[in-house]
Amino acid sequence: MAILSKDEAQAILKKVLGFSKADECQASLNGRTTGNVRYARNSVSTAGATDNVSLAVEARFGKRAGIATANEFDDATLRRCVQRAEEIARLAPEDPEYMPLLGPQQYLTPTAYAASTAAITPDFRAQAAGDSIALCTAKNLTAAGYLEDGTYFQALRNNKGLEAYQQSTNVDFSITVRTPDGTGSGYATADYTDAAKFSAKNLTQIAADKAAGSRNAKALEPGKYTVILEPAALASDEGLLNNLMYSLGAREADEGRSFLSKKGGGNRKGEKLFDERVSIYSDPLNAEVPSGVFDGEGLPVKRMAWIEKGKVSNLYTSRYWAQKTGQQPTAFPGNWIMEGGTQSVQDLIKSTAKGILVTRLWYIRDVDPQTLLYTGLTRDGTFYIENGQIKFPVKNFRFNESPVIMLNNLEAIGRPVRIGGNLVPPLKIRDFTFTSLSDAV
Amino acid sequence: MKRRDFVGLTGLATGALWLPSFPGFSGTLVDPARLLEPGLDVAVKKRLADAALNTAKAAGATYADVRIGRYLNQSVFTREKQVQNIASGESFGAGVRVLANGTWGFASTNTVTEAGLAKAAQLAVQIAKANSKVQKEPVKLAPQKGQGVVSWKTPIKVNAFEVPVKDKVELLLAANAAALDNGASFVNSALFQVNEQKYFASTDGSYIDQDVHRIWPNFSVTAIDRASGKFRSRDALSAPMGMGYEYLQPKAEDKIAGPTGTGLIGYRNSFDMLADAALAAQQAKQKLTAKSVTAGKYDLVLDPNHLGLTIHESVGHPTELDRVLGYEANYAGTSFATLDWKAKGQPYGSKLVNIVADKLQANSLGAVGYDDEGVPTKEWNIIKDGKLVDYQKIRDQAHIVNQNESDGCCYADSWSSVQFQRMPNISLKPGTAKLSVDDMIKGVDKGIYIAGRGSFSIDQQRYNSQFGGQVFYAIEKGKIAGMLEDVAYQTNTLEFWGSCAAICDASDYRLFGSFFDGKGQPPQVSAVSHGSATTRFNAVNVINTARKI
Numbered sequence: 006m007a008i009l010s011k012d013e014a015q016a017i018l019k020k021v022l023g024f025s026k027a028d029e030c031q032a033s034l035n036g037r038t039t040g041n042v043r044y045a046r047n048s049v050s051t052a053g054a055t056d057n058v059s060l061a062v063e064a065r066f067g068k069r070a071g072i073a074t075a076n077e078f079d080d081a082t083l084r085r086c087v088q089r090a091e092e093i094a095r096l097a098p099e100d101p102e103y104m105p106l107l108g109p110q111q112y113l114t115p116t117a118y119a120a121s122t123a124a125i126t127p128d129f130r131a132q133a134a135g136d137s138i139a140l141c142t143a144k145n146l147t148a149a150g151y152l153e154d155g156t157y158f159q160a161l162r163n164n165k166g167l168e169a170y171q172q173s174t175n176v177d178f179s180i181t182v183r184t185p186d187g188t189g190s191g192y193a194t195a196d197y198t199d200a201a202k203f204s205a206k207n208l209t210q211i212a213a214d215k216a217a218g219s220r221n222a223k224a225l226e227p228g229k230y231t232v233i234l235e236p237a238a239l240a241s242d243e244g245l246l247n248n249l250m251y252s253l254g255a256r257e258a259d260e261g262r263s264f265l266s267k268k269g270g271g272n273r274k275g276e277k278l279f280d281e282r283v284s285i286y287s288d289p290l291n292a293e294v295p296s297g298v299f300d301g302e303g304l305p306v307k308r309m310a311w312i313e314k315g316k317v318s319n320l321y322t323s324r325y326w327a328q329k330t331g332q333q334p335t336a337f338p339g340n341w342i343m344e345g346g347t348q349s350v351q352d353l354i355k356s357t358a359k360g361i362l363v364t365r366l367w368y369i370r371d372v373d374p375q376t377l378l379y380t381g382l383t384r385d386g387t388f389y390i391e392n393g394q395i396k397f398p399v400k401n402f403r404f405n406e407s408p409v410i411m412l413n414n415l416e417a418i419g420r421p422v423r424i425g426g427n428l429v430p431p432l433k434i435r436d437f438t439f440t441s442l443s444d445a446v
Numbered sequence: 447m448k449r450r451d452f453v454g455l456t457g458l459a460t461g462a463l464w465l466p467s468f469p470g471f472s473g474t475l476v477d478p479a480r481l482l483e484p485g486l487d488v489a490v491k492k493r494l495a496d497a498a499l500n501t502a503k504a505a506g507a508t509y510a511d512v513r514i515g516r517y518l519n520q521s522v523f524t525r526e527k528q529v530q531n532i533a534s535g536e537s538f539g540a541g542v543r544v545l546a547n548g549t550w551g552f553a554s555t556n557t558v559t560e561a562g563l564a565k566a567a568q569l570a571v572q573i574a575k576a577n578s579k580v581q582k583e584p585v586k587l588a589p590q591k592g593q594g595v596v597s598w599k600t601p602i603k604v605n606a607f608e609v610p611v612k613d614k615v616e617l618l619l620a621a622n623a624a625a626l627d628n629g630a631s632f633v634n635s636a637l638f639q640v641n642e643q644k645y646f647a648s649t650d651g652s653y654i655d656q657d658v659h660r661i662w663p664n665f666s667v668t669a670i671d672r673a674s675g676k677f678r679s680r681d682a683l684s685a686p687m688g689m690g691y692e693y694l695q696p697k698a699e700d701k702i703a704g705p706t707g708t709g710l711i712g713y714r715n716s717f718d719m720l721a722d723a724a725l726a727a728q729q730a731k732q733k734l735t736a737k738s739v740t741a742g743k744y745d746l747v748l749d750p751n752h753l754g755l756t757i758h759e760s761v762g763h764p765t766e767l768d769r770v771l772g773y774e775a776n777y778a779g780t781s782f783a784t785l786d787w788k789a790k791g792q793p794y795g796s797k798l799v800n801i802v803a804d805k806l807q808a809n810s811l812g813a814v815g816y817d818d819e820g821v822p823t824k825e826w827n828i829i830k831d832g833k834l835v836d837y838q839k840i841r842d843q844a845h846i847v848n849q850n851e852s853d854g855c856c857y858a859d860s861w862s863s864v865q866f867q868r869m870p871n872i873s874l875k876p877g878t879a880k881l882s883v884d885d886m887i888k889g890v891d892k893g894i895y896i897a898g899r900g901s902f903s904i905d906q907q908r909y910n911s912q913f914g915g916q917v918f919y920a921i922e923k924g925k926i927a928g929m930l931e932d933v934a935y936q937t938n939t940l941e942f943w944g945s946c947a948a949i950c951d952a953s954d955y956r957l958f959g960s961f962f963d964g965k966g967q968p969p970q971v972s973a974v975s976h977g978s979a980t981t982r983f984n985a986v987n988v989i990n991t992a993r994k995i
Binding site: 041043045046047048049050051052053055061072073074075076089092093096097098100101102127131134135138147149150151153179180181183187190260261262264266267268269270278367368369370371372373374375376377378380381382384401403405407409410440441442443444445446 | 474475476477528529532533550552556573576577580581582583611615631632668670672673674675676677678679771772773774775776777779780782784862864901902903904905906907908909910912914932934936938967968987989991992993994995
């Protein structure tokens with residue numbers, strides 16, 4: 006029941022709209038079927054599965070809006086849900102940022118669904134955990150991992166003629182391998198639309214190699230270093246590049262409370278703020294990272310450039326803010342893609358005289374929104390590079406760095422890979438600021 | 447991009463059908479009046495629970511527990527002169543956990559009927575038996591006497607759900623107006639309220655009905671200097687509390703004056719939102735021109751509304767036994783405070799450091815009568831006279847540290863989540879000798895006073911941390927000497943607690959809280975308080991965080 010077809014979903018939404026007496030009414034259905042398995046200490050600890058479909062109805066009288074939800078779909082429940090949304094709307098204050106609902110829209114054909122992922126069974130998950138654990142047990146290492154997969158759908162319809170439907174699938178896996186004495190730790194993570202590409206063994210092998218290779222780390226003095234940041238260091242755990250992408254809001258910039266605010270007023274759209282090799286865009290039809298073709302409001306998601314050759318080319322702009330400032334609204338994107346080259350992480354290491362390879366950055370928090378300064382730590386595989394080779398593991402560092410400074414200190418960009426639904430290249434950065442050492446392994 | 451990123455991006459300004467999605471704030475959106483309707487009668491819940499327990503036993507479970515939960519929440523968001531969002535949510539269902547073949551199994555259902563619960567119990571047993579094939583460490587439970595038929599309720603004075611939404615909106619908009627009148631450029635404010643109506647029953651013979659309330663008012667005030675392009679914000683000095691709406695009815699006796707020369711007011715069991723919003727606007731403006739700190743070693747005097755977060759990160763998390771044992775290795779991390787480390791008896795802090803865990807403190811977020819596996823709550827020592835003496839444990843962990851009793855800190859954030867070990871209140875005991883904040887500052891030659899929760903980051907084993915704050919004041923020769931900016935301190939957990947030099951007395955003690963503490967995969971939230979009095983730490987490394995871009 007959780008994944009409704011387009012026809013099934015639209016039939017329910019049509020019925021919902023039929024019950025509405027409001028000036029404007031929009032209804033959405035969101036459904037998911039997900040499963041997970043978690044393991045630690047080389048043993049499965051928990052496993053779960055969820056199924057859920059939820060209806061949300063927004064009713065509007067003038068500028069007053071109310072939302073109600075339901076997760077049963079008989080006529081009486083649908084009717085009650087609409088009535089409740091209308092009652093809440095009547096009691097609500099007028100919304101000074103009211104925007105009329107969208108009319109009919111043209112959408113791209115979504116490509117974010119893979120049947121192989123929708124067909125995942127509990128046995129598939131148990132097998133993945135079993136493979137990962139077996140590999141580590143054989144090497145006298147300890148595995149802790151988590152696999153989650155899901156199939157999702159969204160349908161949207163309103164009384165202005167808008168109609169939308171999309172499905173997607175996702176597999177997300179992460180693995181931390183530790184040595185039994187706690188002196189070495191390695192990590193790998195990957196996610197896919199199509200489960201056929203997933204191998205728990207291959208990813209566990211990477212994490213196991215890093216764990217074994219990171220034993221007996223040496224301490225280096227904190228300071229400015231050339232670093233090679235692997236894609237997982239840039240975009241997992243709320244990474245530095247994610248944080249940069251979340252900071253591209255037009256409203257915050259115009260209001261004067263963003264790194265993109267201009268002295269004296271206005272924003273820095275169009276200014277060159279990064280190295281000219283930096284280009285980041287969104288594309289819902291990218292074959293590696295397909296995403297949704299409409300956002301929550303029903304705006305069509307299309308290819309959109311955010312940073313082109315170091316220049317800020319577009320800012321996220323809501324419909325309200327676009328109208329207020331005379332701009333075009335931007336749909337909220339489902340992915341971001343940083344353009345890169347052809348070099349692998351290995352190639353980047355080969356061309357490095359002295360530097361540090363970083364597997365993962367962790368507990369990243371903003372320190373100063375004015376400069377986008379963030380702090381956090383390296384984790385699960387940090388190595389010293391000399392003359393194009395990894396020489397020895399090093400103790401973890403705390404960094405204090407801004408992605409704006411980092412993307413001006415760019416030495417090289419490698420081949421992008423998928424992380425968290427985005428395409429992220431490994432980056433070689435000079436003068437990356439490590440401010441203290443950590444004893445954590 | 448994920449949903450939570452969207453919320454972060456838009457600063458809570460949600461549009462159309464994107465509902466504000468905060469962890470633990472899920473459920474069906476309902477009319478606020480629904481939050482006052484009674485849940486199932488306790489006799490009905492007992493009958494339903496027995497259906498689950500009997501089915502589990504018949505299917506081969508050696509132990510079973512069932513949680514029938516009705517989770518209610520309401521959030522109100524405003525900015526400047528307008529309401530952004532009001533949402534009232536209800537989530538109702540049941541979770542059944544069983545032990546079969548020495549392995550846990552769990553299943554949940556929102557079909558809260560005898561048949562629905564029996565089906566969930568059967569599924570839980572099936573899952574346990576399937577997982578037992580790959581189980582290498584059979585579960586051993588600490589003994590727990592059945593509690594019989596009992597109940598517990600947060601001793602609130604005013605149920606926040608009985609207060610009309612209109613009054614809450616007026617309060618937030620009045621706080622915003624106070625900030626704007628005092629020079630704020632922007633202000634966002636929010637009010638979160640939670641009521642967990644939880645029924646727990648187990649094959650040990652416990653039938654426990656609990657009614658738990660929590661509340662958190664919060665705001666962030668921003669001041670902007672358009673000419674220089676500089677902006678600074680100051681967040682509320684409130685704490686999330688295990689209280690009703692009485693927390694928002696300010697009382698003079700709950701106001702604790704900060705150091706002379708700062709104008710700061712700390713809040714104990716009630717919060718004056720209007721007064722703090724006005725002060726926040728003045729302080730946000732002062733921050734625009736405050737002196738940038740010179741990096742170096744300073745003696746830090748830390749306000750309880752700041753120190754609570756440092757306690758949370760550097761004592762609360764590393765003493766969770768599941769982290770110590772490696773169950774969180776792939777996500778939250780492990781801990782430096784391993785069983786071997788503890789056995790060596792090295793100091794965790796100076797002899798002044800006494801840290802207690804509890805689920806009892808009045809008005810705290812952790813206070814309940816019984817945890818989510820039916821264990822009566824208690825208080826116990828974590829650090830005594832500077833030494834680590836114990837961890838945080840639940841029933842299936844006690845035997846690992848050769849103990850025979852759970853600490854009662856098992857929790858699940860929903861009926862649909864499986865319960866696991868979560869942090870109880872972790873608090874620093876106040877000093878026993880009389881000492882005021884001003885007297886403490888008199889003894890500091892070169893220092894910084896810090897109040898409020900700012901930026902925070904700590905490694906996965908909880909050694910190296912960095913903390914900011916909301917407001918910073920220089921201390922020179924025993925006196926407050928003006929506001930500072932760009933301050934963060936970097937420290938190592940053992941050095942930090944080792945440098946603890948003085949703690950104010952109980953008259954300065956109050957609670958800080960974390961409303962959305964995350965742990966586990968899939969992630970669950972929990973709420974936890976941390977009490978302390980203002981405390982001095984000597985010679986801590988302070989960095990300057992200003993940068994040019």
